[in-house]
Amino acid sequence: MRSPISLALLVAFLAGLALVVSEELSATSINLLQKAQALRAKAGRGQKAIVTDSASLENLILSPERPFALMVLFTTKGNQFDCQPCLKLAPEYDLLA
Numbered sequence: 001m002r003s004p005i006s007l008a009l010l011v012a013f014l015a016g017l018a019l020v021v022s023e024e025l026s027a028t029s030i031n032l033l034q035k036a037q038a039l040r041a042k043a044g045r046g047q048k049a050i051v052t053d054s055a056s057l058e059n060l061i062l063s064p065e066r067p068f069a070l071m072v073l074f075t076t077k078g079n080q081f082d083c084q085p086c087l088k089l090a091p092e093y094d095l096l097a
Helices: 004-043 055-062 084-096
Strands: none
Touching: 004 055
């Protein structure tokens, strides 16, 4: 049988561990939220779409805990490609962007 002291120490340790994990998750969530807000601010500057090669955008997109939905469409409107579905869908995606 375990002593009450060792059980109390175990409970205190687990409570402290839970607090540390909770604080780390909160910091991660806040960081992701700040990145999403910065992305929204860029989108609101009159651009039709956000195109960037930055590593921070890649990290934001690939994060398993992102506070947004993401859809990527690779399309072209260039005449040399003759992509009729791309040309027909382009106005809808411009509207969404």
